Amino acid sequence: DTAVSQTPKYLVTQMGNDKSIKCEQNLGHDTMYWYKQDSKKFLKIMFSYNNKELIINETVPNRFSPKSPDKAHLNLHINSLELGDSAVYFCASARLASHEQFFGPGTRLTVL
């Protein structure tokens, strides 16, 4: 029933590890996004995909690689995790024309 879902909800890992966060939406939207919310609650866009094509790629380290296997999924893979990657990562989706974005519950990543 959930519109935008993310797994896992919490992720605790060591520096240097590689991890993935998954996002799925069942709203039939064409566009999906990844946002990062830092410890000061500041939200910043990272990536966006429209119909499986990358359309927004902000200044994000190459260690972050989004992958969209189909329109309903947008995963985020992070290599060589660093302490500064600790944050809450939000996935969102939208029907491009409507502009309202629907957010997932977030994944809290803690890098030790």
Added chain:
Amino acid sequence: AQRVTQPEKLLSVFKGAPVELKCNYSYSGSPELFWYVQYSRQRLQLLLRHISRESIKGFTADLNKGETSFHLKKPFAQEEDSAMYYCALMTTDSWGKLQFGAGTQVVVTP
């Protein structure tokens, strides 16, 4: 470059008092502006957008292009309004990219 400024990090008000959250933006074109809200332990959700000009949960926001502002107001705050509020800007060429302000934490005390 586009920018969204929310000058208040924290706003503490009493129940029943008016509340106003300030938002200023910088963008030379025609912006689309939104207010998103994040209640405790809940996901971020759209509160209102300037295009629809509607009132949601008693909140209103008017786009003032002269002052480049989109302040959020409610005449009588309720305890359930306690949340984090984000002002966001979408530009016409941004493919739906939302640029968020830093957010304002609202605490309504009884």
